[in-house]
Amino acid sequence: MAIKLHGHPFSAATHRVIACLEEKGLQYEFLHIDLSTGQHKKEPFISLNPFGQVPALEDGDLKVFESRAITQYLAYTYADKGTPLVPQDLKETAIVYVWMEVESQKFDAAAAKLSFELVTKPMLGMITDDSVVEEHQEKLGKVLDVYESRLAGSKYLGGEAFSLADLHHLPIVSYLFGTKTKALFDARPHVSRWCADILARPAWQKVVEMMKH
């Protein structure tokens, strides 16, 4: 199979890429990288991602790492397959770029920390640090206030159509919805509406199913 995704079933970044592959209806082989034995820090994986992190993607001879670079590669290369995830128009694309960076630079900074404390640590038998949770819930709240304004005037973050700008949020939003942080999203009606919409997408439901098995 031409497309190979090297990743881990519990990795949010891996889910980000799977969501994209499923939206595009692409065939791919999933290769499980065993994080517990440090497989991600050794050859042959480290040649795919010198930072020793999952995921990494192969498409024929091409190798790409960084989930948000992989999704952009897939969205552009397979533009006419499945769901369009990036616009054709230059100005619309610019707006999608903006909100992709907002996810990457603002949302993820607070949300991924919360996911680590509230989801990952308990999974690994570690103790949640409540002061870190409080600090980052406050930060996330401020970010979500901006989202609330944005989504009051726009169906999706990038505009009227679902795009990578929304998709990139799915893994961490999904994890946080299983924690007390869900309250932050519920408290903001437009954010809440948007979350329900994107989480209900069939492609994302496939990722959720995969996680159960």
Added chain:
Amino acid sequence: MAAAVKVYGPAFSTAVSRVLACLLEKDVAFQLLPVNMAKAEHKKPDYLKIQPFGQVPAFQDDSITLFESRAISRYICDKYANQGNKGLFGTNPLEKASIDQWLEAEGQSFNPPSSVLVFQLAFAPRMKLKQDENLIKQNEAKLAKVLDVYEKRLGESRYLAGDEFTLADLSHLPNGQYLVSATDRGELFLSRKNVERWWGEISSRESWKKVVEMQKSPPPRA
């Protein structure tokens, strides 16, 4: 006639300088409009209309308003594809994938620890704020690990994404400049042979030298 492209924010801001470098590489004329951060102009309602997070830069071109320096840079490369440095964002999908990969690496791995160090070591003293020694140590260690990966990569490749200078390299200039020229931790870069070679090449580009000059000049009057 004043240039259509407007950048809001001071040249000394790392994120603003990222956009300026991109505009200069692409030979795009622009106006740099001041935002008085000392007077919290960036937190006032008029500014929040164009940048809802209250940060610099904000950017306007041809009826479009944008923010987030890396998004602005990508847009500039798309819109002005046929002028200036034409390969800055790649000329085919394979090149673009490699550039996006290293641009993401900059944003996810290089930027967080280097931003903390730039703030703690270059800005905090100027703002008469107390430095956090623990934070400095932690982030130095993180940045060192990232630069070890860069050292290996830059031994195999002239620039991060390949043989040519691209947006991926450019994105490192703002924080790199402060670290190397305005702090005593420059040896993080300069003690790594390949990183040092790469830093020398990218920071001596005409476009970056112009940005550094702009950072030294007094800001334009409002």
